[in-house]
Amino acid sequence: MSFIRKFAVPLVLITVAVNHIYRHFALQQSAWGAGCGFGMFSTVDYHDTRFYRCYLRTKQGRLPISVATELADADRKARVLPTADNMTKLASQLAQTLPDLVPQTVECDSLSRTPNDCRIDSLQLELWRMQIEPATHTLRSQLLRQVEVPCQKGFAK
Amino acid sequence: MSLTTNLVETKPQPTGQTPAAIDIRAMIGLFTAVVLILDSHSWFYRTTSLAVFMAVAFSSKARTSPWLWLGISILWAHRLIFRWYDNEDHIYLAIYWCTSLGLAYAGDDDLKVLAVNARLLIGLTFAFAFFWKVSTPDFRDGALMHYKMLFDYRLRQVVGEDIGRLSAQQTSTNLNRLRSIRALGSDVNEVRLEYPPSFSFVASLMTYWTIAIEGLLAVVFLAPDREMTSRIRNGALMAFSLTTYAIVPVLGFGSLFMTMGLAQCRPNQHRTRLAYMGCQILLLLSLAPTLIAHLH
Numbered sequence: 001m002s003f004i005r006k007f008a009v010p011l012v013l014i015t016v017a018v019n020h021i022y023r024h025f026a027l028q029q030s031a032w033g034a035g036c037g038f039g040m041f042s043t044v045d046y047h048d049t050r051f052y053r054c055y056l057r058t059k060q061g062r063l064p065i066s067v068a069t070e071l072a073d074a075d076r077k078a079r080v081l082p083t084a085d086n087m088t089k090l091a092s093q094l095a096q097t098l099p100d101l102v103p104q105t106v107e108c109d110s111l112s113r114t115p116n117d118c119r120i121d122s123l124q125l126e127l128w129r130m131q132i133e134p135a136t137h138t139l140r141s142q143l144l145r146q147v148e149v150p151c152q153k154g155f156a157k
Numbered sequence: 158m159s160l161t162t163n164l165v166e167t168k169p170q171p172t173g174q175t176p177a178a179i180d181i182r183a184m185i186g187l188f189t190a191v192v193l194i195l196d197s198h199s200w201f202y203r204t205t206s207l208a209v210f211m212a213v214a215f216s217s218k219a220r221t222s223p224w225l226w227l228g229i230s231i232l233w234a235h236r237l238i239f240r241w242y243d244n245e246d247h248i249y250l251a252i253y254w255c256t257s258l259g260l261a262y263a264g265d266d267d268l269k270v271l272a273v274n275a276r277l278l279i280g281l282t283f284a285f286a287f288f289w290k291v292s293t294p295d296f297r298d299g300a301l302m303h304y305k306m307l308f309d310y311r312l313r314q315v316v317g318e319d320i321g322r323l324s325a326q327q328t329s330t331n332l333n334r335l336r337s338i339r340a341l342g343s344d345v346n347e348v349r350l351e352y353p354p355s356f357s358f359v360a361s362l363m364t365y366w367t368i369a370i371e372g373l374l375a376v377v378f379l380a381p382d383r384e385m386t387s388r389i390r391n392g393a394l395m396a397f398s399l400t401t402y403a404i405v406p407v408l409g410f411g412s413l414f415m416t417m418g419l420a421q422c423r424p425n426q427h428r429t430r431l432a433y434m435g436c437q438i439l440l441l442l443s444l445a446p447t448l449i450a451h452l453h
Contacts, residue, residue: 001264002264002266002270004260005260005261005263005264005270006270006273006274007273007277008260009253009256009257009260009274009278010274010277010278010281012253012256013249013250013253013278013281013282014281016249017281017285021285021288031289031293033244033245033246034241034242034243034244034245035241035242036237036244036246036249037285037289038246038282038283038285038286038289039246039285039286039289039293040245040246040286041286041290041296041301041305041367042286042289042290042293042296042301043289043293043295043296043301044295044300044301044304045295047242049304051339053343064341064342065341066341073243076242076243077242080242081242130304130338131295131300132295132300132303132304132350133300134298134299134300134303134357134360135298137349137350137351137352138347138348138349138350139331139334139335139338139347139348139349139350140346140347141338141339141345141346141347142346
């Protein structure tokens with residue numbers, strides 16, 4: 001009983017932290033914060049510095065959109081643990097938030113020649129990470145993972 | 158029993174030993190409750206942490222009740238399971254600590270069990286933190302400190318600008334270049350940052366200091382408990398907490414370290430306990446400017 005009272009909690013801490021270290025190296029889970037391996041302040045690449053680039057794909061090219069704020073939960077989860085599954089879930093939820101006819105604010109008219117060109121074929125979601133090279137004063141973004149989900153929507157004419 | 162009457166321990170002391178002037182259990186309970194309040198970010202957690210604070214402040218039975226501490230651990234642990242991706246390290250550590258309190262108070266040798274738990278939890282926290290830092294290339298080469306001193310306003314203001322001589326013009330340029338990468342529709346993937354050589358020198362210094370102090374803390378807290386080791390560990394933990402959390406006010410962490418530091422003191426270290434309490438109060442006072450700004 002005395003052993004459990006003295007060492008049970010530290011053993012749980014070790015188990016959780018080792019699991020986090022494994023997930024970081026195997027699945028690119030954020031080192032900082034979530035998951036609790038105590039990797040705070042250890043790397044530039046963590047969930048708060050990771051960012052998305054999101055595009056609607058049409059026949060005429062791709063149009064950038066931002067990730068909807070109401071998807072904050074799925075957004076954070078995918079930045080913390082950017083598995084294909086988490087990224088696809090976020091992209092699918094994002095596709096569902098688009099209205100059937102996307103407003104003209106995305107400037108479809110400037111791209112389209114026929115109504116058929118205005119159809120959105122897919123939604124592409126990219127997760128990027130930041131890197132700094134102190135010696136060369138360079139700040140760089142690097143693609144970490146991308147997914148694409150089909151999206152049967154169109155633009156309002 | 159009120160807190161005031163507990164401030165003086167009435168048990169007879171062995172010959173030659175200074176009477177303990179502080180009820181350790183009361184202080185550990187109160188400080189832990191303060192940590193829980195600092196870690197509360199929604200009405201549920203605020204309510205439960207305030208309830209714990211009131212119970213601990215006004216009932217000596219509550220503050221040493223295993224059920225109170227194990228209960229709060231269970232209530233708070235669900236956020237670690239169901240929203241594991243949304244918790245920072247100090248939330249985990251606070252819940253581990255509450256569980257330790259619950260287990261310690263379930264037996265007779267409570268202070269001894271608490272001291273062992275506190276030492277191991279602090280030592281392991283810094284051992285893992287040290288592992289991450291030495292195993293991550295962009296920490297070792299100073300990239301992380303450069304990034305934080307450029308883009309984290311807390312480190313930029315206190316360290317980057319005041320000590321590293323980063324100018325307001327350079328800050329503005331760097332922020333605009335970061336925005337140019339992250340802007341909607343941007344295809345910019347590389348920019349040049351502006352900072353003077355003194356800035357890189359300070360970043361390197363902070364990198365080496367962090368590796369050194371966290372490595373030292375891991376070693377002294379995990380080493381066998383000796384008088385000399387104990388002195389080093391207490392001094393190092395207080396120095397780390399005051400220098401780190403005064404700049405980056407993660408008070409949940411700083412306050413928790415002071416609470417666990419207090420709990421792991423050797424029985425004769427009355428002044429060290431007072432020093433931990435003083436540091437705790439200093440850390441809490443550092444919140445004052447933020448609170449005043451918030452009220453305005």
